[in-house]
Amino acid sequence: MSELGLTIKEIKKSYNGKVVLNDCSFVFDRGKTHVIIGPNGSGKSTLLRISALLEYPDEGKVIYHDDYKTFEDNVELYRRITLVFPKGGLFNITVFKNAAYGLKLRRINKGEVEKKVEDALRDVGLWEKRNQNALTLSTGEGQRLALARAMVLNPDVLFLDEPTASLDPRNTSIIEEIISNIKRRYMPTIIMVTHNMFQAQRLADSVIFVYEGQIVDGGPGNKFFENPTDERAYKFITGQMVY
Amino acid sequence: MDSIISGFVKAFSLIFHLDKELLGIIFLSLKVSGLALIIAAAIGLPFGAIIGLRRFYGRDLIISVLNTFMGLPPVVVGLSLYLILSRSGPLGFMGLLYTPSAMATAQSILAFPIVASLCHSAIVSVDPIIKQASVTLGATPLQVTITIMKEARYGIMSGVIAAFGRVMAEVGAILIVGGNIAGYTRVMTTTIALETDKGNFELALALGIVLLAISLMINMVLHYVQKLGVRTK
Ligand SMILES: Nc1ncnc2c1ncn2[C@@H]1O[C@H](COP(=O)(O)OP(=O)(O)OP(=O)(O)O)[C@@H](O)[C@H]1O
Ligand SMILES: [Mg+2]
Numbered sequence: 001m002s003e004l005g006l007t008i009k010e011i012k013k014s015y016n017g018k019v020v021l022n023d024c025s026f027v028f029d030r031g032k033t034h035v036i037i038g039p040n041g042s043g044k045s046t047l048l049r050i051s052a053l054l055e056y057p058d059e060g061k062v063i064y065h066d067d068y069k070t071f072e073d074n075v076e077l078y079r080r081i082t083l084v085f086p087k088g089g090l091f092n093i094t095v096f097k098n099a100a101y102g103l104k105l106r107r108i109n110k111g112e113v114e115k116k117v118e119d120a121l122r123d124v125g126l127w128e129k130r131n132q133n134a135l136t137l138s139t140g141e142g143q144r145l146a147l148a149r150a151m152v153l154n155p156d157v158l159f160l161d162e163p164t165a166s167l168d169p170r171n172t173s174i175i176e177e178i179i180s181n182i183k184r185r186y187m188p189t190i191i192m193v194t195h196n197m198f199q200a201q202r203l204a205d206s207v208i209f210v211y212e213g214q215i216v217d218g219g220p221g222n223k224f225f226e227n228p229t230d231e232r233a234y235k236f237i238t239g240q241m242v243y
Numbered sequence: 244m245d246s247i248i249s250g251f252v253k254a255f256s257l258i259f260h261l262d263k264e265l266l267g268i269i270f271l272s273l274k275v276s277g278l279a280l281i282i283a284a285a286i287g288l289p290f291g292a293i294i295g296l297r298r299f300y301g302r303d304l305i306i307s308v309l310n311t312f313m314g315l316p317p318v319v320v321g322l323s324l325y326l327i328l329s330r331s332g333p334l335g336f337m338g339l340l341y342t343p344s345a346m347a348t349a350q351s352i353l354a355f356p357i358v359a360s361l362c363h364s365a366i367v368s369v370d371p372i373i374k375q376a377s378v379t380l381g382a383t384p385l386q387v388t389i390t391i392m393k394e395a396r397y398g399i400m401s402g403v404i405a406a407f408g409r410v411m412a413e414v415g416a417i418l419i420v421g422g423n424i425a426g427y428t429r430v431m432t433t434t435i436a437l438e439t440d441k442g443n444f445e446l447a448l449a450l451g452i453v454l455l456a457i458s459l460m461i462n463m464v465l466h467y468v469q470k471l472g473v474r475t476k
Contacts, residue, residue, distance in 0.1 A: 049375070052379060054375050054378060054379060075381070075383055078378070078379075078381055079381040081379075082379050082380060082381070083375075083379045085372060085375070085376065088370060088372045088376075089370075089372045089373065089375065089376035090376075091373065091376070091377075091390070091393075091394060092393075092394055093393075101377075101380055102380035102381050105380065105381050105382050105383075105386055106381060149380065150380075153380070153381065159379075
């Protein structure tokens with residue numbers, strides 16, 4: 001099981017004077033799958049980028065820790081966490097080279113790189129397309145490549161921003177299957193955003209509901225969906241929210 | 244009319260017989276411009292990369308100056324370099340005036356802003372998400388820089404090729420600092436200027452044809468590189 005969990009403390013973030021995150025605090029327990037839900041524009045992706053140390057908050061802190069100590073923000077820590085973007089971020093090189101990118105940065109030997117990349121590309125059904133330029137992939141294929149590229153790194157903390165957003169039902173279940181497998185095999189800390197409530201129920205150990213830049217509700221996966229305490233969360237889940 | 248036709252005939256015969264003088268001039272042209280390009284790229288690419296990747300005070304001013312210098316009048320560059328390299332100038336002691344080195348220096352000054360500015364624009368047009376992607380996959384700052392430069396590779400290559408095209412065709416600056424010494428500093432463009440002046444059209448025409456052919460080749464390569472760049476977009 002992943003040794004790495006994280007705590008966010010009183011995170012605030014504005015863009016051009018507009019408050020996007022306001023006083024967000026949460027403890028993401030290690031080895032669990034945390035699913036973030038909430039309306040469009042509520043700040044989920046921003047929360048994810050800040051937690052993954054890709055952006056600084058205006059105020060507040062992101063602290064990585066195991067059960068005993070906290071870690072400093074250095075390359076070693078960066079290399080134990082990774083984020084999969086909802087779209088874009090693929091390099092203008094072949095599918096294979098995209099998947100191998102992170103491993104090559106870590107100076108892993110060639111044979112091992114090839115083996116890991118092949119496994120990952122087969123898992124997401126892109127092995128046949130390994131020599132195609134990644135930018136020519138369809139949206140769904142690109143998303144699967146982005147996941148494979150993160151998977152090969154075996155991260156302690158895996159951030160997923162809408163990993164199945166533009167996938168068809170079959171590919172959605174393939175990806176979910178892969179995420180479940182990763183969970184079973186390595187038990188990383190997973191923090192993912194999704195708009196698919198069924199997916200959230202299937203995958204979540206814990207759920208967080210973000211509304212207008214604040215974490216307003218949350219709880220253990222099964223319980224949360226049966227019985228959300230916040231009225232806005234209830235309306236959101238049941239599709240009755242008007243905004 | 245007859246003289247033009249006979250000029251062309253003689254010009255082609257010079258080309259087909261691989262005339263020694265002609266080849267010497269072409270070779271020197273390529274050498275001077277090639278050297279100039281290497282110098283301009285060695286300084287211009289890192290320079291362009293820095294202003295493309297870093298945000299610092301005065302950056303906007305540098306970019307504007309660079310863009311202005313892309314259209315620098317060659318004769319002004321020639322004149323300034325002449326004053327620096329002439330015997331009474333600050334670098335006069337080096338004895339570089341009227342040498343191929345002086346010509347390469349002049350051309351590299353002309354090529355530098357083109358290389359640097361186009362490298363900068365290629366880099367800033369890389370989607371910012373590329374940087375985040377490379378960071379989140381574990382790249383160190385140096386590895387991030389390399390990744391972004393690789394993403395911008397077609398634009399950067401276009402800049403280098405465009406700069407080569409410009410310096411190959413340039414005459415004003417190298418005429419001033421190189422003189423026009425037969426067999427030593429005489430390149431294609433300066434020879435064309437001089438021989439035309441003297442009424443010797445066949446060598447001028449032959450060089451003109453070769454220069455055009457080289458120019459065509461450079462532009463074909465440029466077009467190919469640019470096409471590679473958009474193919475995947
Ligand atoms: N770089 C930025 N510059 C300016 N505004 C931004 C930036 N990034 C995000 N925002 C704004 O912050 C708000 C929250 O954006 P964010 O992407 O975090 O929402 P989200 O919850 O992920 O939405 P969605 O469900 O649509 O993906 C939005 O109003 C967005 O316009
Ligand atoms: Mg989002």
